[in-house]
Amino acid sequence: MTAPPMAEAVPVAAPTGLRRTLSSLRHDLPALISITLLVLLALAAILAPILAPHPPLQTYPEGLAANGAPIGPGHGFPLGTDPNGRDVLARLLYGARVSLVIGILANGLATIVGVIVGLVAGYLGGWVETILMRLTDVVMSFPILLFCIALISVTGPSERNVVIVIALIYWTTLARIIRSQVLSLREREFVVAARTMGLSHWRIMRKHLFPHLVPTIIVYATLGVASSILIEASLSFLGVGVPVPTASWGQMIEQGKEYFQIAPWLLFAPGVCLVLTVLAFNLAGDWLRDLLDPTAPERR
Amino acid sequence: MSVVTVQDLTVRYPRRGAFRKVELTAVDAVSFAIEAGRTLGLAGESGSGKSSVARALMRVHDPASGSVQVAGREVTTLRGGALRTFRAHMQMVFQDPYDSLNPRLTAGENVGEALTAAGVPRPDQVSRTRELFERVGLPAAFTGRYPHQLSGGQRQRVSIARALAVGPQVLVCDEAVSALDVSVRAQILNLLKDLQEADGLAYLFISHDMSTLRFIADDVAIMYQGRIVELGTSAEVFARPKHPYTRALLAAIPEPGAGRRHRRGVVRGEAPPVDAVLTGCAFAPRCPLATEICRVERPALVADAAGHRTACHHADAVPAEATAEGSAA
Numbered sequence: 129m130t131a132p133p134m135a136e137a138v139p140v141a142a143p144t145g146l147r148r149t150l151s152s153l154r155h156d157l158p159a160l161i162s163i164t165l166l167v168l169l170a171l172a173a174i175l176a177p178i179l180a181p182h183p184p185l186q187t188y189p190e191g192l193a194a195n196g197a198p199i200g201p202g203h204g205f206p207l208g209t210d211p212n213g214r215d216v217l218a219r220l221l222y223g224a225r226v227s228l229v230i231g232i233l234a235n236g237l238a239t240i241v242g243v244i245v246g247l248v249a250g251y252l253g254g255w256v257e258t259i260l261m262r263l264t265d266v267v268m269s270f271p272i273l274l275f276c277i278a279l280i281s282v283t284g285p286s287e288r289n290v291v292i293v294i295a296l297i298y299w300t301t302l303a304r305i306i307r308s309q310v311l312s313l314r315e316r317e318f319v320v321a322a323r324t325m326g327l328s329h330w331r332i333m334r335k336h337l338f339p340h341l342v343p344t345i346i347v348y349a350t351l352g353v354a355s356s357i358l359i360e361a362s363l364s365f366l367g368v369g370v371p372v373p374t375a376s377w378g379q380m381i382e383q384g385k386e387y388f389q390i391a392p393w394l395l396f397a398p399g400v401c402l403v404l405t406v407l408a409f410n411l412a413g414d415w416l417r418d419l420l421d422p423t424a425p426e427r428r
Numbered sequence: 429m430s431v432v433t434v435q436d437l438t439v440r441y442p443r444r445g446a447f448r449k450v451e452l453t454a455v456d457a458v459s460f461a462i463e464a465g466r467t468l469g470l471a472g473e474s475g476s477g478k479s480s481v482a483r484a485l486m487r488v489h490d491p492a493s494g495s496v497q498v499a500g501r502e503v504t505t506l507r508g509g510a511l512r513t514f515r516a517h518m519q520m521v522f523q524d525p526y527d528s529l530n531p532r533l534t535a536g537e538n539v540g541e542a543l544t545a546a547g548v549p550r551p552d553q554v555s556r557t558r559e560l561f562e563r564v565g566l567p568a569a570f571t572g573r574y575p576h577q578l579s580g581g582q583r584q585r586v587s588i589a590r591a592l593a594v595g596p597q598v599l600v601c602d603e604a605v606s607a608l609d610v611s612v613r614a615q616i617l618n619l620l621k622d623l624q625e626a627d628g629l630a631y632l633f634i635s636h637d638m639s640t641l642r643f644i645a646d647d648v649a650i651m652y653q654g655r656i657v658e659l660g661t662s663a664e665v666f667a668r669p670k671h672p673y674t675r676a677l678l679a680a681i682p683e684p685g686a687g688r689r690h691r692r693g694v695v696r697g698e699a700p701p702v703d704a705v706l707t708g709c710a711f712a713p714r715c716p717l718a719t720e721i722c723r724v725e726r727p728a729l730v731a732d733a734a735g736h737r738t739a740c741h742h743a744d745a746v747p748a749e750a751t752a753e754g755s756a757a
Contacts, residue, residue: 317528318538321587324486325545325594326515335541339532 152419159415165408173224180218181206184375187213198391208393210383216397219375223398226376227405230291231357237295238356239302239349243341246306247333251314261307268300273362280368290369294356302348306341313337343420347413354409361402377402430461431597431630432485437494439480439654454480456654457494459729462647464597465624467631469645469662471638471677473699477654478634482602485632486520487511499597516546519591523603525583529575535586536561536571542593560589565619581612588619592627600632605640617644638681642666650674653699653710656729660736670738672715709741717742 153160172179181204182188188205192198192213201208207216249260276293283289313319314337322336361378363369370376372383377398384394439455455477462468470478484491487503496503499517506514522528529538536557543553558568564585575583584604591599601620605613621644623629635641641648641662648665650658650673658671669675700713709715712722721741729739 317522317524318530320488321520321522321528321590322530322541324488324515324518324520325542325590326512327541327545328512331541331544335533336530 149419152415156415156418158411162408162411162415165404166412169224169228169405169408172221173228176218176221176225180215180221182215182218184214184218184222185373186215188215189213198387198394201393207397208391210380210394211387211391216380216393219380220377220397220401223375223377223380224401226287226370226374227357227360227378227402230287230294230360230370230376231353234291234294234360235298235349235352235356237291238298238352239345240299241295242299242302243306243338243345245299246303247310247337247341249303250307250310251329251333251337257307260303264300264303267297270297272297272359273366276359276363277366277368280363285363285368285371287370287374290360290363293363294359298352298356298359302345302352305344305348309341309344310337313340343417346420347417350409350416351413354406354413357402357409358406429463431464431499432460432462432632433495433497434461434481434485435459435495435497437481437484437496438492439477439484439489440492441480441489451492453492454654455484455491458651458654458656460649460656460659462598462630462632464630465628466646467624467633467644469641469648470632470634470651471636471641471648472651473636475653475699476651478636478651479602480654481651482520482600482632482634485600486518487515512545516594517596518598518600519594519596520600520602521584521587521591521604524607525580525587526575526607528587529583529590531575533574534571535566535573535575535578535583538575538586539571539590539593542590546594548593556593557589560593561586563592563623564589579612580608581616584608584612584616585619588616588623592623596629598630598632600634602634603636604633606635606637613640620644638666638677650677655710655739656737657711657739658737659729660734660738664734664736668736670732670736670743671711671740672717672742673711709739711740 153163188209190204190213192209192211198209198211198213199205205215205217207220210216210219245260245264249257275297279293279296280289283293319332319336322332327336357377360369360376361381364376364378365382367382370379372379380398381395381402384391384398388395436457436459437455438453438457440451440453443450443452458477458481460468470481472478480489483489485496485498485503487506491504494504498514501514501517503514503518529535530541533541536554539557539560540553543556544550548556554571557571561568561571566582566585566589570578570582570586575586578586587604599620604620605616608616617640620631624631631644633641633644645662648658648660648662649656650665650671652673658665658669658674665674666678669678698714700710708721708723708725709718709727712718715722717740719741725741727739727741727743729737730743731737732744
C-alpha cells in the first residue's frame with residue numbers, strides 16, 4: 129500500500145487487528161497447534177546446521193551394522209541411519225529446508241500467476257478472459273503428476289525445475305477463484321465509480337480490486353503450500369524431484385522404501401514430518417479463512 | 429443550450445437462452461435533453477430502465493444504439509484513453525452509500541482517487557480534498573475516517589465530493605437519496621440544489637419517489653418498460669399528468685393530512701416481465717383506459733402546445749379527474 133495522501137489519517141481498528149488474531153488463536157485449539165507446529169518447523173529448518181548432530185551428506189562407517197544394514201535410533205544417531213550410513217535426523221532437518229523452500233517458492237510463484245490471470249481475466253472480460261480461462265481449463269485438465277514428470281524429464285531434475293514445474297500447474301485453482309471474486313467485485317458500486325471517474329485499468333485493479341482479494345489470496349496460498357510440498361515429495365519419491373544426494377522428505381521416503389521391513393524409521397521419520405506439516409498448513413489455512421472472512425460460507 | 433442530449437438511446441442486455449442468445453431490451457429509443465443548471469427527474473418503477481439509462485450515459489454499459497452528446501461531444505463512440513479523459517465531464521452519485529465508497533480507503537483517499545483520475549498532482553490533493561469536503565458540508569477532519577465510521581448521509585456527501593472532484597458539468601444521481609432517512613434526504617437534496625446553483629451543473633436525477641422529484645426536478649420524464657411515456661416540465665407533469673401511468677404514480681404519493689382523499693387502485697397488477705414481447709402500448713394490460721387501439725398500436729410520444737409530451741392514445745381524451753375515478757372503466 130502506498131502512503132495515504134491524508135497526513136493526519138487516524139489509524140482505525142482494521143478488520144483484522146492483532147488482538148483479534150490472538151484471541152481467535154486462543155479459542156481455536158487446532159489452529160493453535162498448527163501455528164505452533166509451523167513455527168517449530170520453520171525454526172528447525174532455519175537452525176538445521178545447529179540442531180543437526182551430523183552433516184547431512186556425511187556417511188559414517190560406524191552408522192552401519194556389520195552386515196551393512198542401517199542401524200536404528202540411538203548409538204549417537206537419534207533417529208538412526210540410512211543405508212548409506214548417513215544420519216537420518218540431520219537429513220530430516222536439512223530436508224525440511226528443501227521441502228519448505230520448494231513448497232513456499234513454488235506456491236508463491238503459482239499464487240502470483242494465479243492472481244494476475246484471475247484478476248485480469250475477471251476485470252477485463254471479453255476475449256482476454258476467454259483466452260486466459262480456456263488456458264486455465266487446459267492446464268487443469270492435465271493429470272498433475274504426469275504433467276510434472278513429462279516436463280521434468282525434458283528439463284532435467286533440479287530444485288529450480290521442480291519449483292517451476294509445480295508453479296506451472298498450481299496457479300489454475302487460484303486463478304479461477306480470483307476471477308469469480310473479481311466478477312462480483314467489479315459490479316460493486318465503488319468499482320463502477322472508479323471506472324466512471326476515469327481511473328486507469330491498472331489502478332482500478334491495484335487499488336480497488338486487489339485489496340479486497342487479499343484475504344482469499346492468503347488463505348489459498350497457505351493451503352497451497354501443503355499441496356506443493358506433497359507434490360515435491362511425490363516427484364522426489366518418483367525420482368524426478370530433488371536430485372540425490374540432497375535430502376528432501378519425499379526423496380528420503382523413496383530411498384527408505386526398500387528397507388522398510390528392516391529399518392522402518394527410514395519411512396516413519398520423513399513420513400510423520402510430511403503428514404504433520406501438510407496437516408498444519410491445512411489447519412492454518414482453514415483458520416485464516418475463518419479469521420479473515422467470518423461471513424463466508426465453507427468452501428474448498 | 430443543452431449539456432446533455434440523448435437521442436433514441438437503446439440498451440440491451442444479453443441473456444443466455446437454452447440454445448440461442450436472447451437479448452433483453454431494457455431501454456427502448458429514449459430521447460431527452462438537459463440544460464446546464466437544470467435537473468431532469470427520471471421516474472418509474474423497478475425494471476423500467478431508469479438505471480440502465482444512467483449506466484449507458486456513464487458508459488458503464490455500452491448502449492446498443494442511439495446517440496448521447498455531452499458538452500457537444502458524442503459519448504457513445506469514445507474509446508480507451510479518450511473515453512477516460514472525457515469521463516471528467518460527467519460523474520455519478522450512486523444509490524447505496526454503503527457500497528459506493530471503497531471500504532479499504534479513507535473518505536479522503538476515496539476522493540483522492542477521483543483527483544488522481546483528474547490529474548491533480550499528489551501534493552495538491554490534500555488541500556483539494558479539504559476544499560471539496562468543505563463544499564459538501566463535511567469537517568476536514570473527516571478525510572481521515574473510513575467509510576464505515578460515517579453515517580449514510582455523511583457517506584453520500586463524500587460520494588458527492590468525489591463526483592465533484594473532477595469538475596463535471598453533468599451529475600447523474602441514481603437513486604442518490606433513496607437509501608437515506610427522510611431528514612437526511614432533505615439535507616442532501618438541498619446540498620445538491622446549492623451545488624447546482626453555484627456551478628451550473630446539469631442533473632439527471634433518477635428516483636422512484638415522486639415527492640423527491642417534485643422537490644428537485646425542473647423537468648420530469650416518466651419511464652415505463654424501457655420507454656419514456658411522459659416528459660414535461662415538473663410544473664406541468666405534476667399539475668396536469670396526462671399518462672394514466674403518471675397519474676397512478678402521483679396518486680401513490682402519500683399525502684399528509686386529510687385534505688385530499690387518497691385514490692388508489694388506478695393501476696392493477698404488476699408490470700409484465702421485462703422480456704415479454706408486447707405489441708401496442710406496454711401499459712395497456714394494466715391501464716384503466718385501455719381500448720382496442722392500445723393493444724394494437726404503440727402510441728408515439730407527442731407534444732402538446734406547452735411542449736408536454738405524452739405517449740398515450742387517450743392522453744387528451746380524458747381529463748385528469750375522470751381518470752382518477754376511472755378504475756371502474
